[in-house]
Amino acid sequence: MRDALVAAAFRLFLERGYEQTTVDDIVALAGVGRRSFFRYFPSKEDVVFPDHEGCLADMTGFLAASPPECEPVRRVCDAARLVLRMYAENPTFSVQRYRLTKQVPGLRAYELSVVWRYERALAEYLRGRYGGRPDGTLRADVIAAAVVAAHNNALRSWLRSDGADDAAATVDHALGYVQSTFGTTAAGPAPDGSPDPAATLFGRPVEHPDDVVVLVSRRDAPLWRVVQEIETAFGRA
């Protein structure tokens, strides 16, 4: 019945417009009573985004079940992928809703409040992980916002392609940018959990590792050892 209500609502929204459609119109087309509608959806706006509550619950559960050894930035990127997956499961519906949301300011406001709840879920998890560090909450809030912005950039790009692009590849690319900016490794932890020293520097990836040699050393290291390391790094020893 829930699916029938969503289908009826979208048929009417597309035919008449969102504002011109009442809950009475929707229940009449679906052949159910008003009480049935409000059992599933608190308001007309909620029927436009029928899967966000479930997705938020999935995301919260996914984050709560995180193994303690997992890299936090990678984890929140994976959590964001749950949202894209929800959109990508039904491209036609997602693209229709995207067009509708752009036209109706009230839906845009509703969407912002949903996005904010996803962002808070990610930030809460990161705050827990960064709890003991200096600037832990700042770092958590900024990374959560960056993940959401990257996800939404990819999502909008996919929606503008009318769902024709590869959604997973688009979001992987966008989240890769965030992971490489904030994560402790670019490609994820090595099997033993240690970052790959050839690909990262201060926890950030070296963009053209083949062209550039980077040496990081303590100032009090013996010079002969530094030179030896450079020779090895340059492949000339």
Add this chain to the structure above:
Amino acid sequence: MRDALVAAAFRLFLERGYEQTTVDDIVALAGVGRRSFFRYFPSKEDVVFPDHEGCLADMTGFLAASPPECEPVRRVCDAARLVLRMYAENPTFSVQRYRLTKQVPGLRAYELSVVWRYERALAEYLRGRYGGRPDGTLRADVIAAAVVAAHNNALRSWLRSDGADDAAATVDHALGYVQSTFGTTAAGPAPDGSPDPAATLFGRPVEHPDDVVVLVSRRDAPLWRVVQEIETAFGRA
């Protein structure tokens, strides 16, 4: 008259609650007619945030007037400081509004839509600056979101201190994190516009420059020159 309406509205919101106060109550206390209210404020929500439209216009103007040589991340951080300044100009009012907004879901939704407009203004400017680059819009969206999140983290921290903390220092610290993550220099460009090589690495600051020596070199550089540079860097030449 605009200020009188804001003062009357806040007196009533604090005495009776936001939902229990009508526009008629506000105009009666301010001693003006309903038409005067709606000349200044489209809705009751707008009287709660009387300065955002002006601040958004200031921000847009500030970004539009950016010299082409200025560092984009630094510029959007400075633009965000305009918002904090607006809050810090009137701590009592800002703290009262913060408490009110936390209690009223409708005001929270309004605030989210305002925050989103600030974020779009920053992102539009950055999209213009990064237009030709690969991933220009992705980078612009992520940095704009990071700046807004850092600003809001600092703003909330200041509001929770009841306006007692140093607002400018708090936001400088938070925006410094974003600048050091994304900007091309940590402390801003040198007078000639070039980044300071001692303080940055791949555009990111070295956190403990006194303890660590970092050398970045092309792989095809002559080895003697590399060694010479290391000796200089280690202060042993």
